[in-house]
Each structure stands twice: as structure tokens, then as C-alpha cells.
Amino acid sequence: MAxxxxxRVGLALVTLxxxxxxxxxxxxxxxxxxxxxxxGRDASAEAVAEYNHAHGTDRSAVVQYLDWASGLPxxxxxxxxxxxxxxxxxxxxxxxxxxxxxxxFAFVLVVPFGLLGGVLSGLRAGKALDRGITVVGxxxxxxxxxxxxxxxxxxLSIWAGWLPVxxxxxxxxxxxxxxxxxxxxxxxxxxxxxxxxxRITRAGVVExxxxxxxxxxxxxxxxxxxxxRRHVLRNAxxxxxxxxxTQVGYLLGGLVAIELLFNYRGIGLTxxxxxxxxxxxxxxxxxxxxGFTYVVVTLVADIVSALLNPRIRFEASE
Amino acid sequence: xxxxxxGAERSEASAARRERMRLLVRSPSFVIGASVILFWxxxxxxxxxxxxxxxxFDQTPEIGAAPSWQHLFGTDRLGRDVFSRVLAGSRDILLIxxxxxxxxxxxxxxxxxxxxxxxxxxxxxxxxxxxxxLAIPLILLAVTVVAALGSRSTWTVIIVIAAVFTPIVARTVxxxxxxxxxxxxxxxxRLRGERSPYVMFSEVLPNVMPPILxxxxxRLGYAIFAVATLSFIGFGLQPPSPDWAxxxxxxxxxxxxxWWTVLFxxxxxxxxxxxxxxxxDSVQQVLER
Numbered sequence: 001m002a003x004x005x006x007x008r009v010g011l012a013l014v015t016l017x018x019x020x021x022x023x024x025x026x027x028x029x030x031x032x033x034x035x036x037x038x039x040g041r042d043a044s045a046e047a048v049a050e051y052n053h054a055h056g057t058d059r060s061a062v063v064q065y066l067d068w069a070s071g072l073p074x075x076x077x078x079x080x081x082x083x084x085x086x087x088x089x090x091x092x093x094x095x096x097x098x099x100x101x102x103x104x105f106a107f108v109l110v111v112p113f114g115l116l117g118g119v120l121s122g123l124r125a126g127k128a129l130d131r132g133i134t135v136v137g138x139x140x141x142x143x144x145x146x147x148x149x150x151x152x153x154x155x156l157s158i159w160a161g162w163l164p165v166x167x168x169x170x171x172x173x174x175x176x177x178x179x180x181x182x183x184x185x186x187x188x189x190x191x192x193x194x195x196x197x198x199r200i201t202r203a204g205v206v207e208x209x210x211x212x213x214x215x216x217x218x219x220x221x222x223x224x225x226x227x228x229r230r231h232v233l234r235n236a237x238x239x240x241x242x243x244x245x246t247q248v249g250y251l252l253g254g255l256v257a258i259e260l261l262f263n264y265r266g267i268g269l270t271x272x273x274x275x276x277x278x279x280x281x282x283x284x285x286x287x288x289x290x291g292f293t294y295v296v297v298t299l300v301a302d303i304v305s306a307l308l309n310p311r312i313r314f315e316a317s318e
Numbered sequence: 319x320x321x322x323x324x325g326a327e328r329s330e331a332s333a334a335r336r337e338r339m340r341l342l343v344r345s346p347s348f349v350i351g352a353s354v355i356l357f358w359x360x361x362x363x364x365x366x367x368x369x370x371x372x373x374x375f376d377q378t379p380e381i382g383a384a385p386s387w388q389h390l391f392g393t394d395r396l397g398r399d400v401f402s403r404v405l406a407g408s409r410d411i412l413l414i415x416x417x418x419x420x421x422x423x424x425x426x427x428x429x430x431x432x433x434x435x436x437x438x439x440x441x442x443x444x445x446x447x448x449x450x451x452l453a454i455p456l457i458l459l460a461v462t463v464v465a466a467l468g469s470r471s472t473w474t475v476i477i478v479i480a481a482v483f484t485p486i487v488a489r490t491v492x493x494x495x496x497x498x499x500x501x502x503x504x505x506x507x508r509l510r511g512e513r514s515p516y517v518m519f520s521e522v523l524p525n526v527m528p529p530i531l532x533x534x535x536x537r538l539g540y541a542i543f544a545v546a547t548l549s550f551i552g553f554g555l556q557p558p559s560p561d562w563a564x565x566x567x568x569x570x571x572x573x574x575x576x577w578w579t580v581l582f583x584x585x586x587x588x589x590x591x592x593x594x595x596x597x598x599d600s601v602q603q604v605l606e607r
Contacts, residue, residue, distance in 0.1 A: 011449075018450035026459070030466035037468065135347070138599065139592045142539055144547050144563075147584045150570060154581060158574050165574070256457050257547050261570070271458060272551060275465035287462055291453040298453075 005303055012299040019291045020072065024065050027284035033057075037278055038081060055081070068284075077285035082277050088285045091270065096289065099259075099266035102167070103251035105182050106189035111244060114194050115237065118201020122236070123228070125206050134202070137195025146257040149188040153261075157184060167262035185262045189251060197244050204236035211235070242305035245297060341604045351596030354589055358408040365409055369402035373560045382576050392578035394569060403560040404582050408590070410561045411549075414476055415541035421480035423534045426487025431518045433488065434495025441492070448485040456482055456540070457547050464553045475554050479544050483537050490533045494526040528605040535598035542594060546587050562587045 031037045035051035043051075052058040056067065068078065077088035121133040140148065157163045169181045208214060209232055217227045256268035263269075271286030273279075342348050366373065375398075385392040391400035433441040451459070460478045467474055498504060499522070507517045548554030549563035557564055562583035569579040 011446075014446055015449045015453065018446055019453055022447075022450055022454070023462075026462045026466055030463065031468065135596075138595060142543060142591045142595045143588045144543050144550070144591070146547065146550050146563075146566070147587050150566065150573065150580055150584050154573060154577055158577070256455075256461070257550055260551055268458075272461060275461045276552070278465065278468075280466070283462060283465065287454055287458050290455060290458060291450075294453040294455075 001306075004306060008299060008302055012295055015295050016292065019295065020069055020288060021065070023284050023288045023291065024068060027280050027287065028064065028068065029061055031278070031280055034081075034280070072288075077288075078281040080279055080282050082279045082282075088281050091282055092267065092285055092289060095265055095267045095270040095286075098264065099255065099268065101178070102182055102185060102189075102255065102259075102264065102266060105179070106186040106193070106251055107247075109186055110190040110193045110197055110247075111241070113190065114197025114244070115201050115240070117194060117198035118240070119205055119233065119236075121198060122202040122205025122209070125202070125209075130202075133198060134195075137198045139195075140191045141193070141195035143192075144257065145188055145192050145255075146261050148191050149185065149258055149261045152184055152188055152191075156187075167259075167264035185258050185264060188258055189255070193247055193251075196247065197240075200243050201236065201240045204240045205232060208232040208236040238308045242301045242308060245301040245304070338604050342600060345600045345604070347596040348600035351593040351600070354593035355597065358586075358590055358593075359412060361405045362409040362412045365406055369399070369405045371399035371402040373398065373402040373406035374558055382579075385578050391582045392576070394565075394579045395572065395576065400565075400579055400582055403565060404562065404586050406560045407562040407565060407583060407586060410472070410555050410559050411542060411545050411563075411590070414472060414479075414545050414555075415538060418476045418479040418483065418545075419534060419538045419541045421476070422483035422487050422537060423530065425480065425484045426533075427491050427523070427530055429484065429488035430491025431495055431522065434492035435499060435514065435518050435522065437496075444485065444488065444492075448489050451482070451485055456544055457551070460544060460548055461551070461553050464548075470553065470556060472555070475545065475548060479541055483541070487530075487533055487537065490529055491526060494529045495522055498522050498525055532598070532602045532605055535594070535601050539591060539594045539598055542591050546591075 028034075033048065033052070034055060034057040035048035036043070039048055039051060049058070056064065059067075071077065075089055077092070079085050079087050080091055117133050117137065121130045124130045153165055157165045163184050164181050167181050167185050169178050173181075213235075214227060214231050217231045218224075222230075255266060256272050258264075259266045259269035260272060267286055267290060271283060271290070274282035274286060361368065379397065380389065380393050381397040382395045383389055383393045389399050389401060391404060393399055394403075429444070433444050454462075459482055460475075463478045463481075464470060464474055504517060504521060507521045512521075545554055546563040549561055550567050552567060555561040555564050557568060565583040566580050566587075569576060573580050
């Protein structure tokens with residue numbers, strides 16, 4: 001088991017290094033001449049050269065990458081290119097906190113609904129209810145978030161008047177007001193993720209229903225409900241939750257359109273604005289942090305499901 | 319003698335193909351999905367010729383009018399007929415998304431065949447790079463590249479989406495090729511002295527077509543999703559294109575007053591992605607039986 005974990009951690013580290021290279025190449029090298037790109041076409045050649053020298057972008061790509069990457073473990077992402085040129089981390093941190101709030105809220109909503117949908121679907125596999133949940137869940141999952149979000153705003157907020165239109169609360173608003181503002185975007189994310197969680201759960205339930213221990217439990221004469229509670233659900237749900245946890249990565253990063261729609265200052269919107277303003281250092285940091293979160297969450301989920309699933313545990317220790 | 323067996327195999331294969339087609343056209347989700355897609359394709363081809371008003375520039379006197387018999391979906395704040403714009407709005411996305419998917423499928427298949435067939439270091443490297451790429455959400459990766467290139471032309475969007483999808487397709491194809499590479503027919507072709515490119519493309523490729531086809535239909539759904547989202551956040555198609563997501567981006571701030579300028583294009587996007595998904599789901603079920 002220790003070897004399995006060590007191997008997984010090692011692979012994740014390799015992935016992170018590659019990730020930083022890809023992000024660096026895309027956000028810092030691809031723009032080409034940074035001074036020209038930031039200052040515009042009319043700037044003089046001297047001004048461009050001076051800008052590049054001041055920002056260190058006249059050095060070779062390898063030196064620039066090593067300089068940038070060596071600051072990352074300390075949380076040093078450089079400074080923003082847009083006045084007032086704050087440290088990148090100061091721009092990113094509050095946004096990250098906002099995104100985290102929304103992600104946790106959406107996660108708390110989607111897990112019970114998704115599990116319930118998946119269990120119902122799995123217990124009635126092949127029946128009309130199962131087809132219904134699967135088709136509806138799958139359809140909701142593929143419709144872009146901003147479309148779902150718009151319909152929700154229109155119906156729940158503009159027509160019914162139940163919830164605020166934007167997600168950004170007044171400064172100093174209390175917890176209740178914050179939750180109110182986050183409810184609509186959280187529902188939109190829940191709808192998108194519902195199908196995914198339900199499908200994973202359904203697969204787990206179908207497998208557990210098929211397993212020998214379930215047949216044995218039935219043959220022992222245990223009542224159906226007891227078998228389902230004690231054998232099917234217990235075996236199906238724990239690994240499912242670990243798999244579902246990988247979606248926290250999506251919840252943190254896939255939110256660009258939702259944050260824009262609800263005017264919510266999370267990491268997605270901050271990264272998007274950095275891209276619009278050509279603030280490449282903030283852009284790189286935003287993308288990197290989202291990718292980093294995804295890799296780490298996936299790693300933890302992998303290890304947890306290995307710990308929960310004896311089959312993976314034994315295979316891994318062999 | 320050998321030609322007879324080859325003939326028999328051929329007819330067996332084509333019978334299997336006919337059987338698959340029969341299953342496909344009898345699946346209700348395929349029929350519904352394909353009809354919706356067909357409807358939007360016809361709209362895209364006919365374009366201005368079937369819309370009641372000019373979707374781009376018609377300045378009717380009614381500005382921001384609610385839906386009525388004259389204007390089924392109302393008019394926007396420039397007085398353009400929303401119904402005409404929704405009908406015309408499928409053209410750009412139906413050009414870009416399939417083109418990006420096609421590019422990614424061709425490039426990804428080639429890459430997957432090569433890495434799956436030769437294995438070794440190239441294979442390991444590509445797998446790791448794909449893992450790292452997949453950690454970045456598709457939309458953010460596309461936004462980064464579009465911002466860095468500083469160009470928002472249609473071709474940039476196509477190339478960026480194709481580039482992001484290529485390694486994903488490659489991974490699927492590679493897995494399928496790994497399952498084939500040790501089979502007798504590949505070994506036989508090698509012993510016959512065939513060159514590697516011939517074995518890869520003429521022997522292995524036809525046998526891994528089903529997973530490639532499934533992957534392509536799944537990618538098409540994601541491509542439509544990506545083009546729409548990118549256009550909504552301002553990094554895809556640009557006004558005055560009547561594209562649905564561009565219409566929504568243009569009007570969603572006025573949702574409280576002119577909901578029809580947003581709701582109908584939103585419904586159009588939803589109908590297209592769900593239709594593509596129904597088709598991809600039924601193709602998957604038929605091919606993977």
C-alpha cells in the first residue's frame with residue numbers, strides 16, 4: 001500500500017511539473033514580445049526593450065521558467081502586469097476564497113441529490129425511472145452552465161423574485177445573505193454535476209447488487225431493505241464518494257461562465273479578466289492554481305478509494 | 319479458395335454493419351437527436367433564405383418588442399427579429415465545432431496509432447503530458463491560448479479546440495491499439511514483411527474504428543459546448559454574428575426587461591447539445607454491445 005501511495009504521489013509530482021511547463025509556455029511564452037503586447041503597437045522600440053528588461057522577459061525562456069517556477073513553492077507568483085502591479089497572490093487569494101465558498105456550497109447540494117438519484121436509478125436498473133434519471137442527468141450535464149444559469153435566473157429570480165440576481169453580496173453581508181446570493185449559482189452547478197454523480201453511484205449500486213455477498217445475504221433470508229442498507233449501499237457508496245470528490249477540481253475551475261454570469265469575483269472570473277487585460281502573470285497563476293487543485297484532489301480521491309476498496313488495496317500491495 | 323473466404327468475411331462484416339445501422343435507426347434517442355441536428359443543419363445551410371427578416375441588419379421599427387405574431391420570438395434592442403436570428407444562429411457553431419472535432423480526430427488518431435503501436439518512451443511522455451493537460455479546464459486553456467495569441471479569429475478558435483482535443487483522442491485510440499497490437503493478424507502482417515505505416519493504417523486502423531467513432535461523437539458534443547461557452551465569455555465568435563451564445567452575451571444584462579432575446583437562443587443551444595449527446599449515447603450503445 002505504501003508503495004502504491006508513493007507511486008501515485010510521484011506521478012502527481014511529475015504531472016505538476018509538466019503542468020507548470022504547459023502553463024508557462026501558454027501564458028508567458030506564447031504572447032511573444034511581452035513589452036510589445038502590453039504597450040501596444042505604437043510604443044517605441046526603446047520603451048518596449050526597457051519594459052522587457054524591467055520585467056525580465058528579455059532573458060532566455062529556460063531562465064525565465066526556472067525563475068518563475070522557483071518562486072511557486074513559496075507562493076510567489078510574481079507581480080501583476082496591470083497597475084497597481086500588486087503581488088499576484090494578493091489578487092488571487094480573495095478570489096480563491098470566494099470560489100471555495102461556492103464550490104463547497106454546490107458540493108453539499110449535489111452529493112445528497114446525486115447519491116439519491118443514483119441509488120434510485122441503480123435499484124431500478126433498466127426500468128423507466130432509471131432511463132428517466134439517466135437521460136435527464138446526462139442532458140443537464142452537457143448543456144453549458146451559463147444556459148442553465150440563465151434559465152434559473154429568469155425563473156427563480158426575475159419571474160418569481162425569490163433569489164438575488166447576482167452572486168456578489170454587499171460588503172460586510174452576513175452568512176445568511178451570502179448563502180442567499182450563492183444559492184442560484186450553486187443550483188446551476190448542482191444541475192450540471194447531478195448526472196455525473198448519479199451515474200457513478202448507479203454503477204456502484206448495480207455492481208453491488210450483482211455481487212456474491214448480496215446474493216448470499218438474500219439467500220440467508222434477510223429482508224430486502226436490510227440487504228440494501230447493510231450490504232448494497234455500504235459497499236457502493238463509500239468508493240463513490242471518493243470518486244465524486246474529484247469533481248471539486250471541476251467546481252473550482254470550471255466556473256468561468258457561471259462566475260461571469262452571476263458577477264461573482266471567484267478565481268474563474270479573475271483569471272478571465274486577467275486574460276482580457278493581458279495580465280499574463282495573474283493569468284498563469286490562476287490557471288496553475290486551478291490545475292494544481294485538480295491534480296491534488298484527484299490524488300487524494302485516488303488514495304482514499306484505494307484505502308476503501310480492498311481489491312485495489314491488495315492489487316496495489318502485490 | 320482464399321478469395322471465397324475473404325468474400326464470405328466481407329459479407330459477414332457488412333451484415334454486422336447493416337445490423338448496427340438497423341439497431342441505430344430503431345433507437346428512439348438516436349432518431350430524436352438526429353432529427354433535431356438535421357433541423358439545425360438545414361437552417362444553417364438555408365440561412366437567410368428561410369428567415370422571415372434579415373437576421374443581421376434588419377432595423378424594424380419595433381425595438382425590444384415582446385413576442386407577437388409578427389415577431390414570434392420578439393425583437394432585440396436594435397430591432398432585429400429574434401426568431402430570424404435564432405434560425406440563422408446555428409451556422410457558425412455547426413461549421414466550427416465539427417471542423418475542430420474532425421481535425422482533432424485525424425491528428426489524435428495518428429498520434430494514438432503511433433504511440434500505441436511503438437509504445438516505449440514516446441508513449442509514456444505523451445501519457446504524462448495528457449494527464450497534465452487534462453488538469454486544466456478546457457475553457458481556461460482555450461482562453462489562455464486565445465489571449466496569448468492575441469487573435470480571436472474563427473480559425474484561432476478552431477485550432478485551439480482541436481489542439482486541446484487531440485491528446486484526448488490520442489489517449490483513447492492508443493488504448494484501443496494496445497488491445498490490437500498483440501493479435502495474430504498484426505503479427506501475420508509483420509511476418510509478411512509489411513512496413514509499419516501499412517500495418518498501422520491498413521490493418522490496425524479499420525479494427526479500432528468503433529472506439530474512434532464513439533470518441534468523435536463525444537468530442538463533437540464537447541466542441542459545441544466549448545464554442546458556445548467561449549463565445550459567451552467573449553473569447554469565441556464575435557458580434558455581429560447571429561451565433562446563439564453571442565446573442566446571449568449581447569443581451570443577458572437586459573434579461574429582466576427583454577427575456578426573449580436570451581431565452582430563445584439559450585433553448586436553441588440546449589436543444590443542439592442535448593441532441594448531439596443523444597446521438598453519441600446511442601452510437602456508443604450500438605457499437606459497444
